Amino acid sequence: MAGKSLAAHSRKHKVAVIGSGNWGTTIAKVIAENTKEHGDIFEPEVHMWVFEEEYSIPKDSKHASSELASGKQKLTHLINSLHENFKYLPGIALPHNVVATPDIAEAAKGATILIFNLPHQFIARACQNLQGKIVPYARGISCIKGVEVSDEGCELFSDSIGQKLGIYCGALSGANIANEIALEKFSETTVAYDPPAMDSQNPTPQGSPKSSSTDLPKLVFEDKPAPTKQKSHIQPLPSEFPPLHHKNMKKLFHRPYFHVRMVSDVAGVSLGGALKNIVALAAGFVDGLGWGDNAKAAVMRVGIMESVRFGKTFFADSVRTETFTEESCGVADLITSCSGGRNFRCAKMSVQEGKPIAEIEERELNGQKLQGTSTAYEVHSFLVKQGMERDFPLFTAVWSILEDKNRPEDIPHLLEPATAEKE
Numbered sequence: 001m002a003g004k005s006l007a008a009h010s011r012k013h014k015v016a017v018i019g020s021g022n023w024g025t026t027i028a029k030v031i032a033e034n035t036k037e038h039g040d041i042f043e044p045e046v047h048m049w050v051f052e053e054e055y056s057i058p059k060d061s062k063h064a065s066s067e068l069a070s071g072k073q074k075l076t077h078l079i080n081s082l083h084e085n086f087k088y089l090p091g092i093a094l095p096h097n098v099v100a101t102p103d104i105a106e107a108a109k110g111a112t113i114l115i116f117n118l119p120h121q122f123i124a125r126a127c128q129n130l131q132g133k134i135v136p137y138a139r140g141i142s143c144i145k146g147v148e149v150s151d152e153g154c155e156l157f158s159d160s161i162g163q164k165l166g167i168y169c170g171a172l173s174g175a176n177i178a179n180e181i182a183l184e185k186f187s188e189t190t191v192a193y194d195p196p197a198m199d200s201q202n203p204t205p206q207g208s209p210k211s212s213s214t215d216l217p218k219l220v221f222e223d224k225p226a227p228t229k230q231k232s233h234i235q236p237l238p239s240e241f242p243p244l245h246h247k248n249m250k251k252l253f254h255r256p257y258f259h260v261r262m263v264s265d266v267a268g269v270s271l272g273g274a275l276k277n278i279v280a281l282a283a284g285f286v287d288g289l290g291w292g293d294n295a296k297a298a299v300m301r302v303g304i305m306e307s308v309r310f311g312k313t314f315f316a317d318s319v320r321t322e323t324f325t326e327e328s329c330g331v332a333d334l335i336t337s338c339s340g341g342r343n344f345r346c347a348k349m350s351v352q353e354g355k356p357i358a359e360i361e362e363r364e365l366n367g368q369k370l371q372g373t374s375t376a377y378e379v380h381s382f383l384v385k386q387g388m389e390r391d392f393p394l395f396t397a398v399w400s401i402l403e404d405k406n407r408p409e410d411i412p413h414l415l416e417p418a419t420a421e422k423e
């Protein structure tokens, strides 16, 4: 059987990771472990695009005695020589088949699978630099937690990447604090992938409303299957390549310490990750006030309700409530992010110290980026255009606190209409 499938598929998938931050580097590690393990499907080498910068190996690093520790070096040179991303994922050994590449087109050259993993403010430029330079039948996965808001509306990054590059793009999101996964502590994630039927050379649940995960009972969703806007312009994957159905996609991400559930609700998976960052700020605000776990739970409850409402209102055709309530990308990500995420931690410190959150971000994160603050502004501007900001009191409250129009102490009052209406 294995011999038959090798003969049928003379080429293997080349994988590139676009981004090399805290999560970008972690996912490159996960993928590189899998490409080595599944050599019948993937080329082992994984190119990771690094936005080049210079960095010095810290004095407390185990590589402090290396000859490269004498001064600033190019980050790509450090990663390729010592197999560690000292700036964004310090202390974690990377597999040697992760190759850091400073030229984005070079990193993506020949890749049939592109993994987008950058802070969302840098994606548009990255796509511009990739246009016309990628394999036309490539497939993408967006690991970005954010939404793209423009005059035309609110768009998922999976859709906007797909449209800019003329490829199909799914999404990966979950309760995934990168440092924990890099240390190989157990976690789960959700991968939404609903590619054109033309990729389905073997029968799998393409476009199926059911989860394809085998380790849990199948869930029966009442909502409609998720259509995607991206399918019209997509080129078929040549038959020399192994098919990219759920089973093979899962092999790219699943590790003993990183369990993957495959679904088809790309919009639900993308929105869960983007919107929980706003909720995590609110959780940080109330925790910073010392209000305790009940206050945080209240904020989280309203936050998940508003996330589902946002999806159902603006992406009605495709979003399933169950994606938020049953998958890692929904309530589980909300819980982990409101416990130990960067947005939560920085918002808490900002209240405790009475300092703007941007100042805390700069001081605490060594170049890593908060996504909740920009997402709160983007979502707010979109809601205002729709005349619906009052329908999302928590999202609006977070924007209002960031803008200094309200104080964290006002949160209960700002949420009151929503709670009262429901009861």
Ligand SMILES: NC(=O)C1=CN([C@@H]2O[C@H](COP(=O)(O)OP(=O)(O)OC[C@H]3O[C@@H](n4cnc5c(N)ncnc54)[C@H](O)[C@@H]3O)[C@@H](O)[C@H]2O)C=CC1
Residues within 6 Å of the ligand: 019, 020, 021, 022, 023, 024, 025, 050, 051, 052, 088, 117, 118, 119, 120, 122, 143, 144, 145, 146, 176, 177, 178, 179, 367, 368, 369, 370, 371
């Ligand atoms: N860090 C985490 O625990 C998790 C993050 N995410 C999401 O993954 C996405 C990527 O986040 P991280 O990898 O953590 O990034 P990060 O927060 O570590 O940001 C640093 C990244 O930004 C890049 N960068 C800085 N300036 C740039 C510029 N001018 N142009 C292009 N790139 C530039 C750096 O090269 C580096 O790759 C975000 O949407 C985030 O919400 C999702 C799950 C977990």
Ligand SMILES: O=C(CO)COP(=O)(O)O
Residues within 6 Å of the ligand: 145, 174, 175, 176, 177, 178, 277, 280, 333, 336, 337, 340, 341, 342, 343, 344, 370, 371
């Ligand atoms: O998305 C995350 C965990 O799933 C990380 O959240 P932060 O960006 O707030 O650290």
